[in-house]
Amino acid sequence: MKKILIPLPFEQWGGLHEMVLTIHGDLVKKGFLLIPLVPKNSRFIHNRFRSKKIRIIKANLTRPRKSFNIFLNIKFVFLILRDVLLIGRIVKKENIKIVQVSGIQNFHYLIAAKIYKCRLVTQIHSDALPILFRQILSPLTILLSDVIMINGKYIQKKFYLIQEYTKKNKKILFYPGIDTSKFTFSDNQRLLSKKFLKIPKNNIVIGTIGNQVTAKAHERIIDIIQSFKFLNKINFIILGGSIHSNAKYYKDKVIKPAEKLGLFKNNKLQIIDAKSKINKYLPAFDIFILTSKYEGIPIALIEAMASGNPVVTTNVGSINEVVKNYSNGFIGKNKDFNLTFFKNSLTKLINNKTLKNKIANNNKKLVRINFTIEKLVDKHLKAYHISTLKN
Secondary structure (H helix, E strand, O other): OEEEEEEOOOOOOOHHHHHHHHHHHHHHHOOEEEEEEEOOOOHHHHHHHHHOOOOOEEOOOOOOOOOOOHHHHHHHHHOHHHHHHHHHHHHHHHOOOEEEEEOOOOHHHHHHHHHOOOEEEEEEOOOOOOHHHHHHHHHHHHHHOOEEEEOOHHHHHHOHHHHHHOOHHHEEEOOOOEOHHHHOOOHHHHHHHHHHOOOOOOOEEEEEEOOEOHHHOOHHHHHHHHHOOOOOOEEEEEEOOEOHHHHHHHHHHHHHHHHHOOOOHHHOEEEEOOOOOHHHHHHHOOEEEEOOOOOOOOHHHHHHHHOOOOEEEOOOOOHHHOOOEOOOEEEOOOOOOOHHHHHHHHHHHHHOHHHHHHHHHHHHHHHHHHOEHHHHHHHHHHHHHHHHOOO
C-alpha cells in the first residue's frame, strides 16, 4: 500500500477535504492510502474523516495568507523551515511515497517533498493566487512536481508558464466528482427541509454553499436581497462555516449590514454552519447562487446541480466550462459582480417554471455523465502512476 500525505492546513472543512473523503475508499482498493495532515484543534475535521475510517495526522502547518494582517505572513516566513522539517519527520516515520499539495502558494510543502525524496503531485484548484506570485512560483512548481493536476482549462490558462512549459504527460486536467445518489431529493424531502428551516412551502429559496471567507464574497448576497426587497416570498440561505482569520471581515461586511436591514427577521436570510449536514438543508434550495471572486470548479456547485438547482454565478475560475446560459442556469459575462445580471437572471428563473424545470433536468443529467466519483478517481490514479514512474 503506497501512502500519500496530503497537507490540509485549513481550520474549516471545505472542498479539498470533501474530495479526499469522496475518493479515499476507491483509492485504497487500488493500493493508495490517503493520509490527510490536518490542524490539531479542528475537531470537526478529525471526526468527519474518522467517521469514514480515514486515518489522519495532526500538525499545525503554516501557510501564506491573503490578508491585510502582515503579522500572519511574517509568521509564515519564520515558520517555513519548521514546517519543512515537520513534514520530513512524518515522511520518514510513515514511509510516505507521495506528497499531494494543494496550491503552489504552499511552495514549502513542495520543497519538503523533494528534500525527503517523495514523489510530488501538485494540484491547482483556483486562480486566487495573484498573477505576480503565479509567475514567480510557477517555475519552481514545474521543476519540483512529478505531476501537476489542474482544475479545468480556464485555470490552466491562468497559469501560463505551467501550461506552456510542463510536459504534456505530466499535466492532468481534472474536475470534481460526487456520488449523485446522495443528491437526489424527493418532493417530500424538499418540503421537510423547508419546514425545518421554517420557510413556507411555496416560497422560493435561493441559496449558496461556501465558507465565510472573502473569496466567496457573501456581501454581494446582501445586495441581491436588497434588490428583491419588495418580494416577500423569497428566502436566502448561506451554508458555510466561520474562519477565524476572516471573522472580522465577515462580521463587518455581511452580518452587521444584514442585521441593520432586518434580514434575519422572518428568516429572510439564514446563515448556517451546516458542517456535515449539507443534505439536511440543500433540498430546500430552488436556485443556487455563487457570488465568488475566485474559484476553480467548486464541489458545492456540482452538488447543487445534481440536486436539480439552476445556477446563477459570477464568471470565475473554470465555471464557464460547466455553466452555459439557459442550459444550466446563468453565468455573468466577466469576473466582476453585476447586480443587475443577478437580479434579472434570478427573476427569469422565478417567473418561468418551464425554464427552471428544463435547467434542473439538464443539470442532473450533466452531473451524472461528467462529474462522477469514478472519473475523479481515475484522474488521481493516473497522477499517482505517472508520479511513481522512474524518470
